[in-house]
Amino acid sequence: MQKQRFCIDTTAITDTEVRSSLGVDSISESTKIMLDLIADSRVNLGISCHIPYPSVYDELIGFLKRENCPKETIIKVDTWLVKKTPNRYEIKLPAELLYEYIRDIRERINKGMRIGENAMYESASVSYLSIKGRNSNQNDNIKNTKNVDTNATHKEHTDEVLSKTVKSFRNKYRTALRTGTLDSAPDLDVLLLAKELDAAVVASDEGIEKWAQRLGLRFVKAKDFPFILKEYLNVYKI
DSSP states (O other): OOOOEEEEOTHHHHOHHHHHHHTOOSHHHHHHHHHHHHHHHHHHHOOEEEEETTHHHHHHHHHHHHTTOOHHHHHHHHHHEEEEOOOTTTOOOOHHHHHHHHHHHHHHHHHHHHHHHHHHHHHHHHHHHHHHHHHHHOOHHHHHOTTOOHHHHHHHHHHHHHHHHHHHHHHHHHHHHHTTSOOSHHHHHHHHHHHHHTOEEEEOOHHHHHHHHHTTOOEEETTTHHHHHHHHHHHHHO
16 A cells, blocks of 8 residues: 555644534544544554644644643644654745735735725714614704713714624625635645645645645545545455
8 A cells, every 4th residue: 555644734633524524522532533543544554644843733732722632632642643844945836826826815905905995884884874863863852861971872882883893894804815725824834744745635724725736735624534544444454
């Protein structure tokens, strides 16, 4: 059997779809199952799973610690995942990919700017129309009552409108700028290390998948990875 190498992104271990596919609820359970499969595959089949160090490794360990995973699980990470820093100075990438990436980022920035402009117009319009409607319903007696703080009411309403608009803006902006592209150094390290080792990329990140395809790298969805390892092991046992 040809030796297989995989390069692991954080999402290959932590993604919710991985837990769902394994039929478990907690990060601790799914991580233990994944690392046990990786261990069996390495010992019996020579399959190696690499993780970019320190970027992705630190990200994964930090996540597991925040989820209160037991120390034994952390030890399994250090034992069975091969930590390696990608050789960023020697890996060669086509200039066309850099050009395409810059063009993609510029389009996303422009889209994010338009989303921001629309959010400002929307919040101003909704706030104005709502306050105008409230004022038209107030009679002269209420307006002149000293106990009614109209300015405070307006401010409270404006804050409510802005809160909803900001929440909507953040969701749209995050989708426009981050979904389907590389938005962090760890993401890039996964691709660079996979390129260096001629390894398959394992992740559930759309951006990593998209750029893995552009680099001609093999890609495995995180939720499918445990079953691929199980199939390798089943064939070995036969």
